[in-house]
Amino acid sequence: MLNKAQYPSDVIALGVFWRLRYKLSLRDLAEMFLTRGFIFTYEAVREWEAKLTPALAENLRRKRKGRVGRGWYIDETYIRVCGQWRYLYRAIDRDGARVDVMLSEHRDLAAAKAFFRSAKTVTGVTPDRVTTDRHDAFPRAIRTELGRPVRHRTSCYLNNRLEQDHRGIKGRCRPMLGLESATSAARYCRCHDELRNFLRCRSRMHQHVPVATQRWQHMRKAAIALHILATA
Numbered sequence: 001m002l003n004k005a006q007y008p009s010d011v012i013a014l015g016v017f018w019r020l021r022y023k024l025s026l027r028d029l030a031e032m033f034l035t036r037g038f039i040f041t042y043e044a045v046r047e048w049e050a051k052l053t054p055a056l057a058e059n060l061r062r063k064r065k066g067r068v069g070r071g072w073y074i075d076e077t078y079i080r081v082c083g084q085w086r087y088l089y090r091a092i093d094r095d096g097a098r099v100d101v102m103l104s105e106h107r108d109l110a111a112a113k114a115f116f117r118s119a120k121t122v123t124g125v126t127p128d129r130v131t132t133d134r135h136d137a138f139p140r141a142i143r144t145e146l147g148r149p150v151r152h153r154t155s156c157y158l159n160n161r162l163e164q165d166h167r168g169i170k171g172r173c174r175p176m177l178g179l180e181s182a183t184s185a186a187r188y189c190r191c192h193d194e195l196r197n198f199l200r201c202r203s204r205m206h207q208h209v210p211v212a213t214q215r216w217q218h219m220r221k222a223a224i225a226l227h228i229l230a231t232a
Contacts, residue, residue: 002051002232011038013229015045016052017222020188020195023175050184053191055232056225060194061122069093070128072119073162074138076107077170080178081185088169088189089115092162095204098197099123103186112141120145131158161205168196195225 002009015029024032026042033040071094076087087107091099100119104111112135120126129151132138142152172192179185199221201209209217 002230007038007040009230010226012048013052013226016048016056016229017195017226019045019049020053020056020192021199023172025175050187052229052232053187056228057187057191057194059228060198060225064098064197065122066124068097068099068123068125069095070125071131072099072127072129073131073159074099074115075133075159075162075166076135077166079103079169079173079185079189081182082180083178086182086185087111090162090166090169090193091115091119092165094161096161096165096200096202098193101190101193103182103189105182107135107137109137109141112137113145116141116145126150129153131155133159169193198225 002012005012015033018024019029026045029045030040030042072091074091076089078085079088087104089102089104093099100115100122102115102118126146127150130142131153133156134154139152142150169189169192179188199218201214201217
């Protein structure tokens with residue numbers, strides 16, 4: 001994808017990495033690279049993101065196949081797309097690891113079924129227990145897509161860990177002032193969450209990780225992500 005690019009692949013990969021990881025607008029990134037001697041517009045960063053993020057997301061999704069727990073926490077949050085609110089279905093396991101992300105125009109039975117099918121396909125795992133809110137679509141969707149033996153819990157308090165985890169994508173979308181199309185929004189939300197999950201230092205909830213270890217893990221995983229982007 002980058003064979004005919006005007007700039008070195010490592011520069012493009014770094015721009016896309018910063019775009020996904022940090023709360024920077026497209027114009028912020030163009031200005032930051034300008035001080036380093038690279039002159040391009042914010043639209044160039046948008047095009048690089050559209051080209052490279054699907055490859056990064058797919059690679060990271062393959063790496064975590066079969067590596068999530070069997071206790072899932074599922075909830076929806078709101079994302080503004082084209083001036084309208086859309087539903088972002090998100091799921092984590094009890095250690096906080098990512099299960100799946102899906103953007104939907106509607107919050108209904110069809111969307112819930114599609115999310116469970118996607119989560120089961122991506123992870124290769126059928127959960128033993130699923131915790132959701134009291135939305136009417138979830139019980140039927142769980143029975144249909146995951147099977148009747150799966151235990152279903154409905155409690156807003158038990159889902160607090162996922163409510164707190166929503167802050168990552170909500171805080172990232174705030175500087176962007178919304179997204180302009182459903183396709184780009186779905187692509188960005190999925191890749192942002194995949195990269196955020198890949199760079200997390202803790203493998204379980206409330207795990208203590210020394211600061212020096214956090215720095216080493218961040219540098220190692222960031223180098224892997226940049227290599228994936230640069231060789232896409």
